[in-house]
Amino acid sequence: MPAIYSHRLIVQPDEIDRLGHANNLVYLRWMLDAAVAHSAVQGWDSKAYEELGAVFVVRSHQIEYLRPAFEAEEIHVRTWVASFRRASSVRRYEMRRASDEKVLATAATEWAFVDLTTRLPTRIHPRVVAAFEVAPDGPANAP
Numbered sequence: 001m002p003a004i005y006s007h008r009l010i011v012q013p014d015e016i017d018r019l020g021h022a023n024n025l026v027y028l029r030w031m032l033d034a035a036v037a038h039s040a041v042q043g044w045d046s047k048a049y050e051e052l053g054a055v056f057v058v059r060s061h062q063i064e065y066l067r068p069a070f071e072a073e074e075i076h077v078r079t080w081v082a083s084f085r086r087a088s089s090v091r092r093y094e095m096r097r098a099s100d101e102k103v104l105a106t107a108a109t110e111w112a113f114v115d116l117t118t119r120l121p122t123r124i125h126p127r128v129v130a131a132f133e134v135a136p137d138g139p140a141n142a143p
Helices: 024-041 046-052 126-131
Strands: 005-010 056-063 074-084 088-097 103-117
Touching: 024 056, 024 074, 024 088, 024 103, 046 126, 056 074
Parallel strands: none
Antiparallel strands: 005 074, 056 103, 074 088, 088 103
16 A cells, blocks of 8 residues: 555535634544544554554644635545654645645644553554555655
8 A cells, every 4th residue: 555545525514614614623534534544444444453452542633724625625635654653653644625736734643552451552563563654754755
């Protein structure tokens, strides 16, 4: 699988705020949906993590909003793992409007790997690390 995963979506009517564009919290949901989808296609869906006994949980998000998204627009959320550390990982995102390829937002999430029993950070299992190609520089590395 490629290091950069692209998640396609269409902006829904219920995602539009009072200003007529996608609400800022919707971008966060798009990020999480893309991260979960990317993990699943790499073989790490929720069941696989549960069987392993550990999961990723969010420690922090950073989003920079550049342009608005509007109802019915097709959006491509590109995401990739930028780094792994002992018990955490940074995942980056780029959200683009499909019609003109304009970047709407860039973002990053720091994920902690947590043991399901102790609820404490634990070392990321080597099988998880091996499932993802790390792309520190993001889309510039895409084929």
